[in-house]
Amino acid sequence: MIEFHNVSKTFAGQRAVNQLNLQMKTGAFSVLIGTSGSGKSTTLKMINRLVEHDEGTITFAGEEIRSLPVLELRRRMGYAIQSIGLFPHWTVAQNIATVLQLQKWSRSKCDARVDELMALLGLEPGLRDRFPHQLSGGQQQRVGVARALAADPEVLLMHEPFGALDPVTRSALQQEMVRIHRLLGRTIVLVTHDIDEALQLADHLVLMDGGNVVQQGTPLEMLTAPQNNFVREFFGRSELGVRLLSLRQVSDYLRDEPVSHGEPLQAQMSLREALSAFVAQRCEVLPVQDANGQPCGSLHFRDLLRGEAGRENIA
Amino acid sequence: MKILRDPLLWLLALFIALLMWLPHSAPLFSALFPQLPRPVYLQESFVALTLAHFSLVALSSVIAVAIGMGVGIAVTRPGGGEFRPLAETIAAVGQTFPPVAVLAIAGPVMGFGKAPAIIALVLYGVLPILQGTLAGIAAVPASVQSVAQGMGMSGWQRLRKVELPLAAPLIVAGVRTSVIINIGTATIASTVGASTLGTPIIIGLSGFNTAYIVQGAVLVALAAIIVDRGFERLALRLNRHRRAR
Numbered sequence: 001m002i003e004f005h006n007v008s009k010t011f012a013g014q015r016a017v018n019q020l021n022l023q024m025k026t027g028a029f030s031v032l033i034g035t036s037g038s039g040k041s042t043t044l045k046m047i048n049r050l051v052e053h054d055e056g057t058i059t060f061a062g063e064e065i066r067s068l069p070v071l072e073l074r075r076r077m078g079y080a081i082q083s084i085g086l087f088p089h090w091t092v093a094q095n096i097a098t099v100l101q102l103q104k105w106s107r108s109k110c111d112a113r114v115d116e117l118m119a120l121l122g123l124e125p126g127l128r129d130r131f132p133h134q135l136s137g138g139q140q141q142r143v144g145v146a147r148a149l150a151a152d153p154e155v156l157l158m159h160e161p162f163g164a165l166d167p168v169t170r171s172a173l174q175q176e177m178v179r180i181h182r183l184l185g186r187t188i189v190l191v192t193h194d195i196d197e198a199l200q201l202a203d204h205l206v207l208m209d210g211g212n213v214v215q216q217g218t219p220l221e222m223l224t225a226p227q228n229n230f231v232r233e234f235f236g237r238s239e240l241g242v243r244l245l246s247l248r249q250v251s252d253y254l255r256d257e258p259v260s261h262g263e264p265l266q267a268q269m270s271l272r273e274a275l276s277a278f279v280a281q282r283c284e285v286l287p288v289q290d291a292n293g294q295p296c297g298s299l300h301f302r303d304l305l306r307g308e309a310g311r312e313n314i315a
Numbered sequence: 316m317k318i319l320r321d322p323l324l325w326l327l328a329l330f331i332a333l334l335m336w337l338p339h340s341a342p343l344f345s346a347l348f349p350q351l352p353r354p355v356y357l358q359e360s361f362v363a364l365t366l367a368h369f370s371l372v373a374l375s376s377v378i379a380v381a382i383g384m385g386v387g388i389a390v391t392r393p394g395g396g397e398f399r400p401l402a403e404t405i406a407a408v409g410q411t412f413p414p415v416a417v418l419a420i421a422g423p424v425m426g427f428g429k430a431p432a433i434i435a436l437v438l439y440g441v442l443p444i445l446q447g448t449l450a451g452i453a454a455v456p457a458s459v460q461s462v463a464q465g466m467g468m469s470g471w472q473r474l475r476k477v478e479l480p481l482a483a484p485l486i487v488a489g490v491r492t493s494v495i496i497n498i499g500t501a502t503i504a505s506t507v508g509a510s511t512l513g514t515p516i517i518i519g520l521s522g523f524n525t526a527y528i529v530q531g532a533v534l535v536a537l538a539a540i541i542v543d544r545g546f547e548r549l550a551l552r553l554n555r556h557r558r559a560r
Contacts, residue, residue, distance in 0.1 A: 048465055074467030085462035089480045089556045099466055131556045147466075157465075 001026040001155060001187045002047055007056035009042055016042045018211040020056070024155075024189055025204070029181050032191045033198040034208035043208070044159055044191045048074050061154060075099055078148030082160040084140050086132035092118075092143050093128045099151040117146040120180065138169035145177075149184075158190040162197065174200055195235060199223075199243055200270075207231060219247055246272035250288055250299055259287040259298040267296060271304055323544045330537050334361050337530055344526045354526040356515040361534065368511040368538070371429060371504060372497050375436035379493055383441045384486065387448025388474065399449075406445045409438040414500050422507040432504030432511075439500055440493040447489020451482025483553045491546035498539045502531070512538070 004022040008015065017039040024030040032040040045051040046058060049070050058065045065073055078099075086095050093114045094101075100110045118125060121142040132140055141161060148156055162170040174197060181188055181201075192198050198205055199219045206216040214234075215227045223244055226232040235243060251267040264287040265274050277286060284301040318324060337355065344354035383406070390399040414435045421431030455478050463473045479486075502513025512535045519527030551558075 050461070050465055071467045071469055074465060079462060079465035081458060081462060081465075083456075083458035085456070085458035087459060087463075087477060087481075088456075102467060102472065133557065 001028075001061060002189070003059045004043075005057045005059075007046065007053050007058055009039075009046065009051065009053050009055075011042075015211050017046070017053075020211075020213065022206065022213065022216075024187060026187050027185045028203045029178075029188045029190070029201055030204045030206065031198045031202035032189065032206045032208060033193065033195065034214075035193065037210075038208040039211040040191045040193075040206075040208050041159060042211075044157055044189060047155070047189065048077050048079060048157060075102060075151060076154050078150070078153040078156040080141075080144045080148040080156070080158045080161045082163040084132075084144040084164075086140055086143055086147075088132050091129045091131060092123070092135070095132065095143055096146045096150055098147055099153075103151060113150060114146075117149060120149075120183075121146045122176065136169075137165050138173060141165060141169075141173060142176075145173075145180075149180075149186075154187065156186050156188045158188065160192055161190070163192070163194070170197075177201060196243070196246065199246060207234060220244075223247070242272050242275065245275055245304065246270045250274050253299055253303045254288055254297040255300060255303070256297050258295060259285050262286045264289045264295065265299055267291065274299055275304060323541070323548065326537070326541050326544060330534070330541060333534065333537065334365060337361050337534075340530075344530075348526045351524055351526055353524075356518070356527045356530055358518075359510060359514065361512075361530075364510060364512050364514060365534065365538070367509070368498075368501055368513075368535075371432060371436070371501050371509060371511055372494065375433045375501075376440060376490070376494050376497055378433070378437045379440035379497075380444055380490055382437065383444025383489070383493070384448050386441075387445050387452065387486075391449065391452045392470070402445065403449075406442040410442040412438060414439050414503055415506070418503065418507050427508035429504075429509045431507050432501070432509040435504070436497050436500060440497050443489040443492040443496070444486070445489070447486045447492075448482065450489075451485030452478055454485060455481045484550060487546065487550055487553060491543065491550070494546070495539050495543055498535065498542060502535055 002022075002024040004020045007017060007020040009017040020039075020043065022043070032043055034040045042051055046053045047060070047065070049065060060068070060073065060076075087098070090098075093111075096114045096117055097105075097110045100113060105113070114128070115125070118128065123139065123142055123146065127135065127139065132143070135143065141164075145158075145161065148158070162173050165173065177188075178201060180186075190201060202219050204216065205219050205222050207214045207222065209230060215222060215231050217225075222231065223235055223240060226235070248271045249267070250265050250269045250271065253271065254267070262281055262283055262285070263277065265277055267288055267290045274286070278284070278301050286299055287295055288297050288299050290296040338357060338360070341355050345351070348354050386402045386406075389395045390402050417435035417438060418431055421434050425431045425434070459477060459481070460473070463477045468476065501511050502516055505511050505513035505517040512531050515527040515531035516535075519525065519531065
């Protein structure tokens with residue numbers, strides 16, 4: 001969907017991005033991660049030409065981005081940022097409909113689309129005519145994401161969208177993004193410096209440093225096969241174990257035998273949460289519920305270890 | 316009932332009542348100023364003076380708004396930034412010229428009447444509007460600008476849909492200052508022959524007729540208060556989205 005070929009960008013003599021080659025596949029959730037100044041933000045902004053690249057070519061859906069009219073290019077991409085940037089003088093509905101208005105949708109189509117998006121993002125219909133300052137931070141960011149998704153863009157660009165939220169709201173919105181990505185199958189490019197966020201969301205993870213790509217691949221590859229010490233250090237040697245656990249779900253490790261005692265786990269929980277539950281409840285077996293609250297088996301503490309060991313053998 | 320509790324309405328009623336009553340106010344003013352042979356200004360009707368005054372203020376304010384906002388918007392566009400200090404300096408210089416001096420120069424050059432008065436008022440009124448426009452556009456959050464750009468709004472769309480509505484409260488505050496100053500300053504325009512509510516004041520000053528001065532001054536002051544209240548009302552409307560609870 002988006003391809004970078006030998007792309008470079010220099011700011012005031014300083015290389016921000018150096019000979020970058022990247023591919024973001026259609027339908028993939030790509031996450032750019034790195035420390036401050038690694039060039040990840042510049043890379044994102046070059047995609048919708050908020051920053052113009054100096055060298056190389058960037059193609060979007062097979063076309064060089066400079067061959068497309070810049071406004072058309074941007075309207076084909078959704079854009080959500082950390083500070084959200086809702087228009088304070090417009091209601092929630094008007095904010096969500098921004099791009100629809102630019103594309104001159106009819107009033108009734110606009111209204112229907114806004115309702116649909118508010119339902120998708122879990123915003124109550126009563127919020128429709130509120131102004132942004134009347135919403136909580138989490139609600140504001142939901143509106144920001146709804147606005148970015150409004151015109152059904154081919155790509156969704158997100159710049160640290162959850163950075164300013166409290167941990168509880170952030171994790172709720174991260175789960176929401178995973179759900180929306182599965183539901184809509186949109187190509188998403190997200191920039192973050194939050195490692196756990198990156199591991200949870202990414203299909204394709206790109207680690208950048210000093211304007212270069214250090215390593216790219218699936219989250220599992222990055223954790224189990226780091227190419228150098230920087231990658232190993234970045235993902236945290238000491239927390240490697242729990243991060244590996246966070247990539248796997250309880251449902252993948254179920255045993256059929258039912259267990260009666262203990263607070264049940266949810267099948268869609270990560271093993272990291274399951275580990276926490278084992279330690280907190282001081283037991284080695286816990287019952288598991290499915291999404292509807294029906295018991296569907298059990299999880300053994302031992303299996304967490306075996307699972308990881310098994311996968312390392314494959315790797 | 317609610318409308319009766321509106322102070323603006325009462326002020327307006329008071330102003331109109333004064334206009335109607337002043338030609339018949341000879342008993343009061345001859346009691347206050349017994350030494351004056353003609354205690355009420357009757358050469359022109361106060362209604363005509365008020366209309367002339369307001370048309371002068373309205374015309375000069377429209378020109379000042381066009382120049383102030385036009386320049387303010389132009390120097391905040393990409394490529395216009397280099398002219399910003401120059402524009403601010405010229406506007407500031409315009410305001411340091413005393414309007415009387417402008418009238419003294421413009422009168423003989425352009426002839427007497429409205430034209431030199433309008434030039435003086437416009438020069439005097441541009442600065443607050445320009446400053447309001449610059450401050451208003453600067454106050455638009457950078458994140459909002461960046462999202463507007465990232466979502467594919469053209470420069471014109473960003474100006475019309477985002478920057479101007481968000482800058483409106485500060486721009487209107489500038490216009491308000493400018494118009495109020497001009498209502499007062501327009502009285503001086505009578506010295507170059509434009510008839511305004513300043514005419515009784517100027518004639519009163521040169522003929523030692525205090526009653527004329529009082530009559531002109533009360534009407535001008537009341538007019539300024541009414542217009543100020545009117546702008547207050549407009550400012551509240553523009554800030555609706557911030558006050559919603």
